Amino acid sequence: MNKREVGSGNPVIAELNDVWVGYNGKWVLKSIFLNCRAGEILGIVGPNGAGKSTLLKVIIGLIKPDRGNVSLFGKKPGKEARLDVGYLPQISHAERSFPVTALDVVMMGIYSRIGLFGRPGRKEREVALNMLSMVNMAEHAGRPFGVLSGGQQQRINIARALCSNPRLLMLDEPSTGVDSVAQEDFYVLLAKLRDEQGLSVIMVSHDIGVITSHADQVACLNVEVHYHGEPDLCISDEIMEKVFGKDLKIMVHDSKCATCHMRHEDV
Amino acid sequence: MIEILNFEFMRNAFLAGIMLSIVLAVVSFFVVLKRYSFIGVGVSHSAFGGVALGSLLGISPTLTALGFAVIVSNAIGYVGRRERLSTDTAIGIFFALAMALGVIFIGLSDKYNTDLFGYLFGNILAITRTDIVVVGVLGTIVLFACYFFFKELLFVAFDSEVAFVSGMPVVFLDHFFLTILAIAVVISIKIVGIVLVSALLVIPGAAASQVTDRYVSMIAVSIGVALISTIGGLVISYYADLASGATIVTFASLIFFIMVGVGRLRKR
Numbered sequence: 001m002n003k004r005e006v007g008s009g010n011p012v013i014a015e016l017n018d019v020w021v022g023y024n025g026k027w028v029l030k031s032i033f034l035n036c037r038a039g040e041i042l043g044i045v046g047p048n049g050a051g052k053s054t055l056l057k058v059i060i061g062l063i064k065p066d067r068g069n070v071s072l073f074g075k076k077p078g079k080e081a082r083l084d085v086g087y088l089p090q091i092s093h094a095e096r097s098f099p100v101t102a103l104d105v106v107m108m109g110i111y112s113r114i115g116l117f118g119r120p121g122r123k124e125r126e127v128a129l130n131m132l133s134m135v136n137m138a139e140h141a142g143r144p145f146g147v148l149s150g151g152q153q154q155r156i157n158i159a160r161a162l163c164s165n166p167r168l169l170m171l172d173e174p175s176t177g178v179d180s181v182a183q184e185d186f187y188v189l190l191a192k193l194r195d196e197q198g199l200s201v202i203m204v205s206h207d208i209g210v211i212t213s214h215a216d217q218v219a220c221l222n223v224e225v226h227y228h229g230e231p232d233l234c235i236s237d238e239i240m241e242k243v244f245g246k247d248l249k250i251m252v253h254d255s256k257c258a259t260c261h262m263r264h265e266d267v
Numbered sequence: 268m269i270e271i272l273n274f275e276f277m278r279n280a281f282l283a284g285i286m287l288s289i290v291l292a293v294v295s296f297f298v299v300l301k302r303y304s305f306i307g308v309g310v311s312h313s314a315f316g317g318v319a320l321g322s323l324l325g326i327s328p329t330l331t332a333l334g335f336a337v338i339v340s341n342a343i344g345y346v347g348r349r350e351r352l353s354t355d356t357a358i359g360i361f362f363a364l365a366m367a368l369g370v371i372f373i374g375l376s377d378k379y380n381t382d383l384f385g386y387l388f389g390n391i392l393a394i395t396r397t398d399i400v401v402v403g404v405l406g407t408i409v410l411f412a413c414y415f416f417f418k419e420l421l422f423v424a425f426d427s428e429v430a431f432v433s434g435m436p437v438v439f440l441d442h443f444f445l446t447i448l449a450i451a452v453v454i455s456i457k458i459v460g461i462v463l464v465s466a467l468l469v470i471p472g473a474a475a476s477q478v479t480d481r482y483v484s485m486i487a488v489s490i491g492v493a494l495i496s497t498i499g500g501l502v503i504s505y506y507a508d509l510a511s512g513a514t515i516v517t518f519a520s521l522i523f524f525i526m527v528g529v530g531r532l533r534k535r
Contacts, residue, residue, distance in 0.1 A: 087432040099482045108422045112434035144480040
């Protein structure tokens with residue numbers, strides 16, 4: 001994937017200013033300062049329990065911070081701001097036996113735009129079918145959602161998130177259950193949407209390789225933000241130790257990892 | 268069959284039963300998908316407190332039962348969402364409280380009211396023309412509410428978190444549905460009874476879910492199951508001289524088990 005120089009002049013669309021979130025008497029997020037600019041893919045990386053999903057939920061307004069300010073499209077993260085957000089949660093709460101087809105699930109992404117009392121018509125159906133083609137799932141449109149594999153369901157959920165034509169896509173562990181070929185296709189698609197439509201993406205992953213290969217900006221999180229900047233500088237031993245602990249061995253197979261080939265030869 | 272319809276009370280029972288079947292089947296579709304079965308049990312039993320209060324004050328028990336059921340269903344929804352209690356615990360508390368109040372109201376009333384037994388287990392002889400109008404009007408409101416908010420209720424039932432982020436008024440929709448549920452329960456208690464009405468909030472949808480994987484067909488099958496159960500149950504109860512509510516629920520359960528078998532055969 002070709003990296004694009006993200007201009008620092010692009011407007012900030014999501015910003016966290018000294019955000020603290022506590023749960024059961026313990027800080028889950030501490031003094032978070034972070035921003036995401038328009039047309040930028042921001043990757044948030046960190047181990048399990050680092051507060052990554054909580055951070056996403058704070059940005060969307062699903063969790064209110066104990067301290068600090070959050071702004072989304074220059075507003076508090078309320079209903080109006082959320083209309084421009086496509087969201088893919090880490091855990092889908094949907095029942096496997098829920099009586100809907102893949103196309104029904106994708107169309108749910110447009111429901112809010114149709115408004116109360118409105119019914120999805122031919123136009124909405126076409127938009128949803130286009131999204132299904134985009135994630136290579138068009139031939140599964142009429143199949144029940146519950147019979148699809150985990151990876152296929154994930155792609156359907158991504159199509160739903162894209163269906164409302166969002167300005168910002170928030171993805172919580174988007175690679176879960178998706179095989180590596182489909183993953184690569186998905187990140188190519190994200191870059192295309194970013195370049196052609198100016199889509200911004202905030203994605204969370206525990207997979208350092210995925211984040212450093214595909215994000216324009218990286219934030220390394222473990223309760224606190226230990227690094228926020230270009231992905232190239234993220235993989236310093238000092239930062240990795242702070243985020244993931246001392247016992248981490250980094251095996252990143254991408255062009256950014258200068259020592260990658262040496263490590264392979266060592267093995 | 269014709270003989271049954273010679274009696275006005277049976278004609279009333281069939282008319283009310285058919286209207287209720289459609290209403291309960293549609294509500295049951297959402298109850299099953301939202302996993303609200305136990306909320307249905309809690310709300311229906313809370314109506315007992317309302318019936319007893321109406322009886323004590325000498326006003327329409329249906330009206331007071333409606334008030335109790337709407338308050339309790341919304342309180343369960345509120346506590347389950349806001350407080351450090353699970354919905355399950357909230358149901359356990361409000362259900363018992365409303366029943367306890369019902370017993371106290373009966374104690375305060377100096378007359379022994381045989382009608383109360385009818386409300387608990389259903390009494391088709393007690394269905395009046397006014398009841399049919401009430402079932403017709405409130406049932407139509409419930410059906411229209413489900414129709415107009417169908418896509419919203421479906422999305423929230425599918426994944427409330429994603430629905431919320433996409434801009435759906437999830438809290439409003441939850442309370443809206445709980446109110447619909449309460450209305451559906453109250454208009455059904457005369458025919459099926461407080462103790463058994465929750466079964467009809469679950470069985471039609473649950474039976475339909477065994478044999479369908481599209482929501483339109485699930486609603487259609489759910490309505491079919493409810494209609495067959497109610498009409499069949501009323502006919503059997505008439506000829507075998509059995510309690511109508513219990514016969515309807517037993518018949519519906521039988522259909523459910525058959526549907527489970529059919530569902531398993533389909534998957535093979």
